Amino acid sequence: MLETVETVTIFHLPGESLDAGNAKEFKRDILPALTGHSQVIFEMSGLKFVDSSGLGTILSALRQLNANGGDLKLAGMQKPVRALFELVRMHRIFDIYNTRDEALAAFQQ
């Protein structure tokens, strides 16, 4: 699911969980889809669960965007997902917003 607001591309991450069982598949699909976009938001409110592999794929997306001068913001994390990001200190690496609109506003400033 892809949504474009002006220059910003919003990916609504599919499924209820992003774990070692579907992380490879997700990575295979998302990385090519990012090409050509520089301002990207991952809208994550549908994800109830992310594990370290899932987090790894999101990291690889960030690195790919950064390498091409783009930026990634994360929005709408459920509480357990947010807890994982904080546990491994990834809240310092990612720009994390409570909602899609807050993330959009941050890009438009």
Add this chain to the structure above:
Amino acid sequence: MKPSSMIASPIPESSPAEQRLLAEIERLLVPFARATGTGLAYCGSAAPVWLAGCDACPCSRRPGETPACLAGPSPSSRTERDCRALSCETGRLLVCAPASQPGLSDAMEQLLATIDRQSALEQQEEQLLDELSASWESLEAVYEISSDLGLLTTPEELLERIIYRAAAYRTGLKAVLWLERDGIGHPLTQGVTGLAPRPMKNGLIGQVMAERNGLILNGGDRIASHPHLEEELRGASNLAVAPLTTRQHIVGALVVWQEEANGEFDSHDMRFLSALALQAAMVIENDRLHRAELESERLRQEIEIGSKIQQILLHGQIPKAFPRIEVAALSIPSRMIDGDFYDFIKPHEECLDVICGDVMGKGIPAALVGAATKSAFLRALSQLLSTKGLWRLPEPHEIVSRAHDEVVNQLIALESFVTLCYARFDLTMHQVQIVDCGHTATVRYRPETGACDLLKGVNLPIGFYEDEVYEQRAYPLAPGDLYFFYSDGLTEASDEAGEAFGEARLMEIVRRNHDLGPEALIAEMHRELIEFAGREALGDDLTYVAVRVLPAAAPSTGLQILSDPRNLGRCRQFAREACQALAPAAGEEIVSELELAINEAVANVMEHAYQEREDQPIHLTAAIEKDRIAFRICHQGRSFDPATAPPPAFDGSKDGGFGLFIIAHLVDEITYDTDAQGRHTVTMIKTIPGGNHGSNA
């Protein structure tokens, strides 16, 4: 080079048990190890030694050299896969598979198991012999004196007999029995001359009497330095004093000492002396009461003394530390002591022997016959153990026959007999072996049938017939099985109308209360009896013994999956449901944390232990232990050393490597174990605040 020359020289100061173990290792293992290229090392009381070299693992050395890997901590924590220690009581055995093989062969595994079992058995046997000798020495004295009861009539003769027995306890002993009357001690002596009556108040013996506690003094200097030492004790190198106590009074003291400086006294000796002192006090007290013709007081005293005898001599201590057997016993002495007795022997922690007996006749003589019979059993077992050769426990029928041989003639002479039940609960054999000698029928409850039945043997009571051959019966034993032994005081108790309590009522009460546990069952049985009889005071002694094999624990919650990462969702669901079932106090945050921890750990197993193969077995279990929930993940993949994992990159430069860090922060404990079959288990434990949910669910 002969194998024996390799073993003997490097272990100069090993114990007899260790030497026997080494001899067994040499006989069973070394030839096989050398033939198959398996490495074998023993680490015992002396320097570790290779018994057979191997070329498989880095710690390999030649025979006779100290293996490097034995110098470190337990080899089980090492990464060399096939090195493992086998726990023998006297030392550790390290075994390395040959290079050509992935692991130890089945034959080697079996040989190792044999060695391990044998060394454990031997250890148990030594302990058992120790315990037995302590018990039967005390009982021995009582036994001899009780046989004299029929022959000797005067208290003086009985006291002579006691002091003689005390002096004969060990060669070179001197013994004095001081009897106090009106503050003056009167000596009865054995091996001592020149003692005259004297005041007892001052001096060492007077001190023991005042304190009412036995005293042991070892060492001539220690004794000589005592400020108020009696003259005759000046030359003693070791001494022991036991006070003669009745319910209200101190009536004297039994003193033994020796002048040669060998053989110190210990608590076993004190136990023996106390048994003699109790006998002497009983004789004196009976005599005093008899003279005073205080009939009612005498009876009261007799009960008092009788129940003391029962406590000390007739009723054994319940052995502790059976992981899977529960035992309880209760004895309620009546006005008329009638010589019920019971005892327990613990051959090992999966095996319990119960002896319940009842002497025909009443009063103190019956109690003493009971004590003597019990003594004969303990001695029979002890003798059979020491003559049987290693590692075989004598069977109940052998023990009963041996004890019977010893006491049958005395019992016939005394015109008494003993009904008895000897039962062995052997969990390793899943069997109860019972020799019933005319005792009350044993009540058995089995969860399998949900009903009780009565087990009755065909043997005559002990003391009936000299040439009796004792038949043993075996019954299958399963978790939850309950056995109830009792004296005839229970079934023969009658209500006001004269109806007997009877076996049917007994069985029904056992059936109804089978899950209470032995102690509560006995309490309930006694309550029912009092209610039935309509009175507290029953004519007979009552003895109850209940033994239950613990019911099998309910299978802990478990999940079996294949190592396909798409199964991770099921693992999380399992973690969530297990939390809800086992630890309802766990809040959402904790449940989420455990979901993540289990997810990460299982994902690690799939990725690293099974190298991303998706068709391998993984088994998850959950159990609650008090306020801690434990998740176990079992697999048969590669073992995993967390120390070798690279630390996570917190700067976002790497996608992976967070798993262990995450787990470590979410659970309180994580451990990695490998069993003998090469199965690995990852255990994660987390405390649930406010959660205390009892046993495994």
